[in-house]
Amino acid sequence: MTDYNNSWVMAAEKATNPTTSTLFAEGVRYYRAKDFARALACFQQAEKAGDNRPSLYYNIGVCAFKEGQYPISRQAFLKTAESAQMRPIAFYNLGLVSLKENKQPEAKEWFTQALNLTDDDKLQTLASSALQRMGASNEATHMAAAKYISAGFGHDDNAELASDTSTTSGQGDCYAEALFYFKSSLPQSTFTKNLQARGTLYYQKYFDLVEYDLGMITAGLFHTMPVGNNWQLESGVDYSYLAQDGKNFEQIPSVNLQLKKYLAGRTRLNLGYRLSYLDFLDSQYRYLNGWRQRFEVDTSSKIKGFRLILGYLLELNDRDDDDYSARRHQVKAGVSYTPFARLNLFGGIKYRISDYDYGTGAKREDKRAISTAKATYGLSGKWDAILEYQYTDNDSDMAGYDYTRKVVSLNIARSF
Known part of the structure; x- marks a missing residue:
């Protein structure tokens, strides 16, 4: 305590x-x-x-x-x-x-x-x-800035497109990846008070499956302010650009709202809303263009050395092709524990149900479960070694959409 x-x-x-x-x-x-x-x-x-x-x-x-x-x-x-x-x-x-x-x-x-x-x-x-x-x-x-970098290698036994299309290759390959994240408060003035800039750079390079190489840039501006009875409101806009195999793939502008509050003890409640427009730059996937809304609630609590995480997400889609305007419900649960100095263990699961209504009157339901196990070990200074394993099982009632995927990765990371 x-x-x-x-x-x-x-x-x-x-x-x-x-x-x-x-x-x-x-x-x-x-x-x-x-x-x-x-x-x-x-x-x-x-x-x-x-x-x-x-x-x-x-x-x-x-x-x-x-x-x-x-x-x-x-x-x-x-x-x-x-x-x-x-x-x-x-x-x-x-x-x-x-x-x-x-x-x-x-x-x-x-x-x-x-x-x-x-x-x-x-x-x-x-x-x-x-x-x-x-x-x-x-x-x-007011000028505080935080940076996070990581780099490492992994193996994916079923490489997947960057978009959430349930489109997998059926092929496995090793890859290298690197991530850079930063956030920085802006110089203070009447118009920039409590404003923070954030950005992410990510690159994933497969050894053989080069058509699945992924590059991503995200930049955003966020504002934080207290509201109501000990609530904190964060609002912001961001823009993401994705390239697949070195070619323009997708751009996503988004609007974000999040309410945070600490409840009894060390429990935090988050309420979030995110509105995005998905604009596919690759003509092969333009039928997926359209709006996506996400409503999310999650809690995080510290209980006797364990941190427990629970959450629910509702996703609504309005795509150019109504056949791909899925309604999704997702629940998640996770727990992290530090058994001794330097080592933190995390295990979690996400379970999602996606419902599709086709114009012909047919329906499709996908059930996807993602299990994650992660170990973070503190090295000298502020460096961490992160070993992660993720297993995905997508079960569909329509042929051609069932798949499993196993990804294991080892990264070295540092916070500044």
Whole structure:
């Protein structure tokens, strides 16, 4: 349990042995009794007994901070930051440590990185407020920029077109891929307040199936503002361009609306709407031109060391060819867990039903399930190794649309 402000340690999670579990629980009890020295001793004993969970290092950092032992606190938060999931909160606390050590430039850097990396509204507010108190509003808060890069290799046993047409090749091949993502607040003025630019570059190169090579560019502008009772509204527009085999394939302008709110505990609720126009530049697929609407609701909750994700999506299509104007319902569920420092595990499933009404009176129903397993391991610095496996099973009541697909990939990624 934590409020991101160095006021609480994290409550006990499931430990690997009774000794570390008991020491961890004792440390939490002493902390709540404000006996920070004994709490720190318990957490350090748990570490010596073999506990190396990120939550333990975080608690050591908090207790050492309370005791004024800033070098110990710094080392503990650096170890916490080896977990990709806890990196933003670790960076924020490293900023607090740097302030206590009168290292102002270093503190600004930690707070800025925490602001850039987190999607947590509370942590964003705390990091932004810390920067503003330091007089960094123009230099850091308003010009904050985050970047993410990844590159790696994979194998796809049934290469698929970029569009959602259920068109697969029936052929497998290895591929290389690279991704660059950025977001940056605009220089502040009356017209640009709370505006953020975002962009993505992606390229996938197959070794043999070059006709499935994919290039994608996305650019957008988004505005965030508080509304109602602790809701946050994000609105924006973006444009995507896709090339297949080096040729113009598709362009998609979109309008986005999203409402976010934190409920009880560490549960976040998202309500989203996205309106897109799909414009196929390849004449072979122009019958798919048309509008697509997506309505989405999802929640994310942290429960005893596990992060649970649930969601529902409704998709409505109005294409030039009514036969391809599918109505889709999709549900998703996922769970992530950090068993020890540096390693985060994720498993999830998406299940979608697509209904098609043909002009002849015939109907078609596709049922697609996508299962995902992913392991993220923190390397030195801010680098992560990401191993992912995805299995797709599309079952249709019309011949020619059944297929399965297996994709495995290994990427190296870094956040800036």
